[in-house]
Amino acid sequence: MADQIALEVTRYHPERDREPGLQTYEVPLRPEWVVLDALNYVKDKVDGSLSFRWSCRMGICGSCGMMVNGEPKLTCAAFLSDYAPGPIRVEPLKHFAVIRDLIVDITDFLHKLSKAKPWLIRKEEKPLAEGEYLQTPEQLDTFKQFSMCINCLLCYAACPVYGMDPLFSGPAAIALAQRYNMDSRDQGSGERLDILSHSDGIWGCTFVGECTKVCPKNVDPAGAIQQYKLTAAKEWVKSLLLPWGAK
């Protein structure tokens, strides 16, 4: 194995550049290094101005998602050796505005997440003194996978619909809405229906499931979206058939 590998990294600085360009760095090709280690090597030893987000380096904080050779990846889990002999192209996540270098603006997602009402909604709260809401392991299993979302947004970068229609709530927000809808303790699914109505996006979503394929945590947002479509269609039919008072 060669002992060096080339990284082609997006550089963009809004105070200086009109548009992003690529810069190439030679980095040591160590078997235990991931793309994130190589970026840190550049920042520490070569060029301190290279900017990117990272934190836990164990695939759980969701900070370090980037495009690696055109695919959305957590760079803490992308071994350099899997891309040998290189070069490896590292770019900011697709479908988001770039703030600088590899850092994208995710405020749109945070806004959409809030709209999905990702909290437990109860008609009546049980007093704490009466203990926990009972939930069997089987009931837990129905929503557990949706609760694994780390908000890394690889699914947004992979989603062809979000790329075309920024009003689309997007895979993670819908999966998290569904996480609460499916929770046996929740009674608020009726309040989460309108997250789909902000755009026609949902109907453009096909069964391709790019979002599910790129998810590093095996969440199935595509499944959540299909479930949601079904519910939304039922609600629409219901709204045609029932008088207002019965809804």
Added chain:
Amino acid sequence: MRAAIAVAETDPSLSVAVVSKVYPMRSHTVSAEGGAAAVIRPDDSLDEHAYDTISGGDWLCDQDAVEAFVKEAPEEMLRLEHWGCPWSREPDGHVAVRPFGGMTKMRTWFAADKTGFHMLHTLFQTSLKYPAITRYDEFFATTLLVDDGQVQGAVAIELMSGRIQAITARAVILCTGGCGRVFRFTTNASIKNGDGMTLAYRAGAPLKDMEFIQYHPTGLPFTGILITEAARAEGGYLVNKDGFRYLQDYNLGTPRPKPVLRSMELGPRDRLSQAFVAEHEKGRTTEGPYGPVVHLDLRHLGEKVINTKLPFVRELCLKYENIDPVKELIPVRPVVHYMMGGVDTDINGATPLPGLYAAGEVACVSINGANRLGSNSLPELLVFGARAGRSAAAFAAERKPPGRHLLAQAVDEQTRLEEQFLHKTGGRERVSTLREEMQETMEESVGIYRSGDSLSRAAGTLRELKERFGNIALDDRTRTFNTELTSALELSFMLDVAESMVHCAWRRTESRGAHQRTDFPARDDEKFLAHSLVYHDGTGPPRVEYRPVTITRWPPAERVYGR
């Protein structure tokens, strides 16, 4: 997040600003794996949880704080359940509990082995429903605003724009976590740089018990990724290079096939990490590319148990170490994990500085004493986050809003940052060089074992590093998302924290819990049944004072495990 919700619920007329250098769901609580302790079973009692905590902490815990903690932990955990936390369950639908190191009874609640992740996301998502809470995401705090002896806000850099602004407040709660990055091998994320500890310390609040640094016995070499104690609680063995369960040689009990509470692999973390060093000295560890290791053996648990109880352990080993624990041994070594010390607070999260509160790892209440028990830190941040939130809300309600003259302090801070970093000419030190030298110094002198000689040398080295920091030069002088500037500021926070650790460890001439002095191997209750309080002293070395430990019902005794 817990504190913010507590403020919003205590007094909805107050507005709460959550200022964080990362999006809140990226915070390091996300990495906590094993669980959160709170008494829930009928065969358990609050007194037993308290005694385990106090003996685990080698009698350095304040017992009034521990009593409040164990009492309020169950209701806080239930509250989180009511907010939707996906706790693992028994077949009948009740919350499940598992055994954990140093605990006599099964009382550790868990959400598979991603407990911290689920707690953080539940709290973050729940916080979204409170209109009183406004988030300042990716704002990096550089200093506290202090006026008339009272803390009244902070100055922060808005990373996206690079703007330096004052955020004024009637009360401030620090919830910034620990500072593991002071060391080289750590389970801590890159954001754990002691920011909040140093902000408080520089503003005049003392740090407490900074010499007590927990090594977690089972980190992966190189990455420092944590393999949760739950792996041992579910029945994993620790073996040396001969395949021998070596803990039996260190007064931790006799090996049995099934895990026994407070015994062998379920002994406390300080004792297990110390046993590793002794084992290495006997030549019974295995040499790996990143130093000596022992092995964690989970193979006998079988694929099914590993997949249901420890899925994240398997995922981490497969993805980051290319090892399948179903079939292979996992190489592990002790790595820096947790700070027992932190900003001195009382039982309500209040620091000695009026208007300043702290909760979680950044604070030292103290319930963790000289060694924290696994699964006590997650309930700690709930119990004391809620307490700090309630008391800060009460404090704020009685104060007048801060005056506009405070904004002048933000201008001064902007000038300092420009002179020291952005507009500076000359300088030749790189952030990463100084950081690596600091980490090496700390690993050598304030590791699992310390001595007066190594500590006095470290104090000198840290002084030199602080001087060299004045000569730092950044490649990046721009405003937008300048992460080199934030790395430099984090380094300066860490240098202060590191110095406080060295001085506390130097002055404490005894061995207790996680603080082991080779030149003073015995515990000395006569002189050191006391908390260290370390004060920032301008440009000089820190000043250390002592305050007696609060003892209520459990007089100091010998720590006994495995019997």
